[in-house]
Amino acid sequence: MSESAVPPATVAAGRAWLSWLTPLSPFALIAVIAVVEVATPDWLRLGPVLASASVFAAAICGLGVTAAVAATTIGVNAVLDLVDSRWGSSASQIINIALLTVGLASLLACSIRQRRERELTQVRSVAETAQRTLIRPLPARLDCLLLQGTYMAAESEARIGGDFYEVLHTPHGVRLLIGDVRGKGLPAVDASAALLGAFREAAHHEPNLANVAHWLEGSARRNIRRLYGEEFTERFATALLVEIPEGPVARLVQCGHPQPLAIRDGTVQGCESAEPGPPIGFAELVEAGPSVETIPFRGGDRLLLFTDGVIEARDAAGRFYPLPERMTRWSYDPLDQLVDHVRADLRRHVGGDLDDDAALLAIERLPPGS
Known part of the structure; x- marks a missing residue:
């Protein structure tokens, strides 16, 4: 998957600085409080404020650093009391007990945080493994085709969702699938896995691309019954199937999915189907099945496949992302x-995280002999 280009040296330098600054921050806070305590009148006691350093350490540091910070707060408060001749007073003892109590509570909080961080790391590892199974990394080149793809989750911390794509080398040429399952969460992921599994099997066995779409329809119906216990629900998926044989053409089957963009000699044009099929899961509601459209696809031509999360992304003014216009600029x-x-550019357009998952798949046919 293509990611935004960030120099590795910059990332490594930033992490190195962060690893040094993080454990030093609570000690710097202690030093600031101590200096202010010395510079202020005796009636203004800042000893209790030292407890904030322990809480701060519990939020960003490990157990060892948090324990060291808690001990340092008690030691610094004792030194300040000795300097101001307050050591042994009832007020001094109360502050020390408070610092000890907050320090112990901070150690407990730090332990809980670290345990949850380990659990989150394990969950993310499982999610990343699931994503690699669902959306496998694309080869940079497959026969006469160059390939690039990216998946953008709606939430910055998310790893998987309902959008999917796949590229396979089959006896019938290179076949591609991109789709979008309606809904979110684990049911959408489950449905995506079922559709991808059906495509990976059917793409090798069915010589007709429309029959591959029928396989996806059957898989969707079985999945709907298994998940929801009924024949029909509002659950469906849009899909676009593409077949690229040896000749200078490409074959498309559109199942309720946004039309792809064809880029030829810097010109961007939508590949609108004359007879688009219904979304996957709705085929039984119409009499006609999906049809195969053939378009020119010569050496140097490009196809851009995408889900609606790309073209329906809105900026602050509610304007949709102008993908064809951008393609003209970068063709x-x-x-x-x-x-x-x-x-x-899509992240800039929406000003942060997307409202919906988005997937993008770009294909270029190399000139003969390349």
């Missing part, structure tokens, strides 16, 4: 840079 860029441009 001659190398394929990996083009995908990186879209990914970064």
Whole structure:
């Protein structure tokens, strides 16, 4: 998957600085409080404020640093009391007991935080493994095709969702699938896995691309019955299937999915189907099945496949993301840079996280002999 280009040296330097600054921050806070305590009148006691350093350490540091910070707060308060001749007074003892209590509570909080962080790391590891199973990394080149893809989750911390794509080398040419399951959460992930599994099997066995769509329909119906216990619900998926044989053409089957963009000699044009099929899961509601459309796809041509999370992303003024316009601007860029441009520009357009998952798949046919 293509990611936004960030220099590895910059990332490594930032992490190194953070690893040094994080454990020093609570001690710096203690030093600031101590200096202010010395500089202020005797009636203004800042000893209790030292407890904030223990709480701060519990939030960002490990157990060892948190324990050291808690001990330091008690030691610094004792030194300040000795300097001001307050050591042994009832007020001094109360403050020391309070610092000890807050320190112990901070150690407990730090332990709980670290345990939950370990659990979260394990969950993320499982999610990343699931994503690699669902959306496998694309080869940079497959036969005469260059390939680049990216997946953008709606939440910055998310790893998987209802959008999916796949590229397979089959006896019938290179076949591609991109789709979007309606809904979110684990049911959408489950449905995506079922559709991808059906495509990976059918793409190798069915010579007709429309029959591959029928396999997806059957898988969707079985999945709906298994998940929801009924024949029909509002659950469905849009999908676009593409077949690229050896000749200078591409074959498309659209199942309620946004039309792809064809890029030829810097010109961007939508590949609108004359007879688009219904979304996956709705085929039994219409008499006609999906049809195969054939379009020119010569050497140097490009196809851009995407889910509606790309073109329906809105900026602060409610304007949709102008993907065709952007493609005109980047049509001659190398394929990996083009995908990186879209990914970064889409984030800028919405001003942060997307409202919906988005997937993008770019294909370029190399000239003969390349």
